[in-house]
Amino acid sequence: MIELRDVTKVFPGGTQAVDGITLVVHEGEFCVLLGPSGCGKTTTLKMINRLVPLTSGTITVGGRDIQKLRATELRRRIGYAIQEIGLFPHMTVAQNIATVPRLLGWRKAKRRARVRELLGLLGLTPVDEFLRRYPAELSGGQRQRVGVARALGADPAILLMDEPFGAIDPITRERLQDEFLRIQREIRKTVVFVTHDIHEAIKLGDKIALMKEGRLIQHATPSQLLAQPADDFVRGFVGTDRTLKALRLTSVREIMDSGPLSVRDDDSLAAARRAMDRLERSFLPVVGEDGLFLGWVGRNSVLGPPSVCVGDRITPYAVLGSPDMPLNEALALMLESATGNLPVTDEDRRLVGLVSFDRLFESLRQIYVEREAGEGSP
Amino acid sequence: MRRNMILFLLLAGLLALTVWTTSLGRVGFFTMAPPAKLLAALREHLEIVLLAELCAVAAGIPIGLILSRRSFRRGAPILSAVTSIAQTVPTLALVGIFSILMGLGLRSAIVALGVYTLLPIVRNTYAGLVSADPAVKEAARGMGMSTPQILWRVEMPLAMPLIMAGIRTSTVLNVGSAAVAGMIGAGGLGEIIMTGVSLRLVEMVLQGAAPTAALAISLDRLLEIVAGRAVPRGLRRPLRREDFGRT
Numbered sequence: 001m002i003e004l005r006d007v008t009k010v011f012p013g014g015t016q017a018v019d020g021i022t023l024v025v026h027e028g029e030f031c032v033l034l035g036p037s038g039c040g041k042t043t044t045l046k047m048i049n050r051l052v053p054l055t056s057g058t059i060t061v062g063g064r065d066i067q068k069l070r071a072t073e074l075r076r077r078i079g080y081a082i083q084e085i086g087l088f089p090h091m092t093v094a095q096n097i098a099t100v101p102r103l104l105g106w107r108k109a110k111r112r113a114r115v116r117e118l119l120g121l122l123g124l125t126p127v128d129e130f131l132r133r134y135p136a137e138l139s140g141g142q143r144q145r146v147g148v149a150r151a152l153g154a155d156p157a158i159l160l161m162d163e164p165f166g167a168i169d170p171i172t173r174e175r176l177q178d179e180f181l182r183i184q185r186e187i188r189k190t191v192v193f194v195t196h197d198i199h200e201a202i203k204l205g206d207k208i209a210l211m212k213e214g215r216l217i218q219h220a221t222p223s224q225l226l227a228q229p230a231d232d233f234v235r236g237f238v239g240t241d242r243t244l245k246a247l248r249l250t251s252v253r254e255i256m257d258s259g260p261l262s263v264r265d266d267d268s269l270a271a272a273r274r275a276m277d278r279l280e281r282s283f284l285p286v287v288g289e290d291g292l293f294l295g296w297v298g299r300n301s302v303l304g305p306p307s308v309c310v311g312d313r314i315t316p317y318a319v320l321g322s323p324d325m326p327l328n329e330a331l332a333l334m335l336e337s338a339t340g341n342l343p344v345t346d347e348d349r350r351l352v353g354l355v356s357f358d359r360l361f362e363s364l365r366q367i368y369v370e371r372e373a374g375e376g377s378p
Numbered sequence: 379m380r381r382n383m384i385l386f387l388l389l390a391g392l393l394a395l396t397v398w399t400t401s402l403g404r405v406g407f408f409t410m411a412p413p414a415k416l417l418a419a420l421r422e423h424l425e426i427v428l429l430a431e432l433c434a435v436a437a438g439i440p441i442g443l444i445l446s447r448r449s450f451r452r453g454a455p456i457l458s459a460v461t462s463i464a465q466t467v468p469t470l471a472l473v474g475i476f477s478i479l480m481g482l483g484l485r486s487a488i489v490a491l492g493v494y495t496l497l498p499i500v501r502n503t504y505a506g507l508v509s510a511d512p513a514v515k516e517a518a519r520g521m522g523m524s525t526p527q528i529l530w531r532v533e534m535p536l537a538m539p540l541i542m543a544g545i546r547t548s549t550v551l552n553v554g555s556a557a558v559a560g561m562i563g564a565g566g567l568g569e570i571i572m573t574g575v576s577l578r579l580v581e582m583v584l585q586g587a588a589p590t591a592a593l594a595i596s597l598d599r600l601l602e603i604v605a606g607r608a609v610p611r612g613l614r615r616p617l618r619r620e621d622f623g624r625t
């Protein structure tokens with residue numbers, strides 16, 4: 001747990017970078033420090049590992065006042081990753097990652113095992129190949145991964161990250177974020193993560209601490225922040241498309257119609273017609289004997305002799321969703337393919353659910369209702 | 379490869395010149411330095427250069443290091459002032475001053491040369507240490523390295539290419555300047571050159587100058603190889619012109 005109480009920082013020049021911040025980050029929580037450039041995010045972060053000395057206030061880490069610990073000892077217990085990465089160019093990837101373990105005096109065999117484990121965890125495979133490389137021999141994304149691996153080196157309970165994915169292309173960044181989320185679910189670190197990207201904050205954070213000019217404006221979960229912005233600054237910062245952003249917080253699994261009504265490819269057209277009449281639908285998904293999703297049949301295509309099977313009249317599908325897809329992506333897919341329904345399949349392409357436009361609309365309305373309720377009360 | 383070839387040809391030429399001038403034996407009234415004397419002079423020369431270089435390294439690296447520390451950074455402008463002034467003082471004058479202060483002979487020659495060739499090392503050590511990527515230093519600090527650990531494990535290795543370049547520059551400078559040491563009776567190839575000059579005998583000047591140049595070239599190449607090994611692998615790259623400073 002990290003606790004900041006009335007923390008301020010005034011730089012020697014007189015700049016008040018941080019102005020009375022009180023913030024608690026619980027064990028295993030992913031807290032994002034968000035705010036416009038120059039609002040004091042980095043300064044706040046660096047005060048936690050004492051790279052920047054406090055002007056006033058107290059910070060405790062794991063219940064202990066950081067001023068009472070030796071700075072080097074404190075820092076060895078806290079993982080630290082920065083946007084510029086700062087890998088040691090004269091050391092191999094393995095030596096870089098083993099930096100803190102070495103400072104802590106781990107034995108060689110233990111260090112080596114840890115390095116291998118981390119390379120595997122961050123997808124830097126083949127491990128034997130990457131161990132030996134020098135930073136100059138890595139791509140930007142790979143360097144960023146090594147930077148994160150190095151921060152995790154001695155398995156610290158706390159991780160401080162300052163825009164660690166800031167300097168890479170959007171696609172790689174997205175992938176690294178996804179991977180980091182997966183890793184975080186596994187390792188459950190207490191993370192303080194700095195970014196000025198609202199999307200990144202919503203995607204990664206359990207909590208978001210929104211800052212402005214050195215002050216904490218709102219500290220809330222991403223959905224609270226989107227649904228109930230504390231003031232105009234927050235409203236402006238999260239953007240007018242905050243409803244769309246909120247869609248990102250819900251996964252397809254949560255709203256999909258599971259065990260959807262479907263017909264088999266070896267059913268007769270007559271059976272399909274009857275099913276449509278009974279269900280009052282003009283489209284039905286078609287699955288094979290093994291449950292694999294094959295496509296759609298519409299009312300127009302099931303007209304014909306009863307001896308013909310549905311399998312012969314299938315309209316192939318254009319897009320597929322997956323249960324873990326956030327709603328904003330599902331909506332984009334539906335808009336793109338101009339269909340009112342999105343089939344949801346598992347990794348083996350078995351049909352597991354259906355998202356209809358109506359369902360999606362329903363959940364959008366939910367967000368509105370929440371927001372109205374939030375803004376109505378002070 | 380091509381560079382090696384050129385160096386080799388150059389060395390071969392200089393050596394041929396040395397052998398030829400020595401083989402002349404007598405020119406007019408004068409006797410050229412016999413082979414044994416030439417070899418002795420070469421050995422002396424090498425001794426002077428190595429000892430002076432040792433002094434320069436032993437003093438230069440710590441001075442550069444101290445100047446690069448935050449609390450001494452204010453001394454850096456003084457350093458560059460001293461550097462440029464000292465470089466305008468002719469070697470001859472410097473050697474002369476030291477011979478007056480410390481007497482004629484080998485010792486004052488070595489000290490004078492050491493001081494003269496100190497500057498490239500100080501400057502490059504300083505430059506190498508202050509130019510280290512701040513993000514790398516911040517990462518080192520943020521991970522809990524102590525100040526000495528940052529210096530020895532991060533800053534010094536990172537400064538190594540520049541420090542080695544400084545040592546090379548200073549060594550080459552040393553070989554040439556050591557010729558002047560002959561003037562204050564320290565021996566070396568300078569003595570042969572000086573004698574040649576006073577006798578107005580070009581052949582004898584060449585007899586001393588050619589092996590001096592050959593020595594400079596060989597030492598530079600040798601140090602390049604040594605430097606290649608001293609520089610950490612991840613940092614190896616072809617040196618750029620500016621790495622050698624303005625000398």
Ligand SMILES: Nc1ncnc2c1ncn2[C@@H]1O[C@H](COP(=O)(O)OP(=O)(O)OP(=O)(O)O)[C@@H](O)[C@H]1O
Nearest residue numbers: 011013015017036037038039040041042043044196
């Ligand atoms: N070492 C320093 N000395 C003086 N002022 C500083 C120092 N570091 C930061 N500041 C000032 O403190 C304020 C907050 O800086 P900080 O780096 O914390 O901002 P930030 O929120 O991280 O911004 P960004 O998103 O651009 O990284 C700025 O006005 C900055 O100029």
Ligand SMILES: [Mg+2]
Nearest residue numbers: 041042043162
């Ligand atoms: Mg910052």
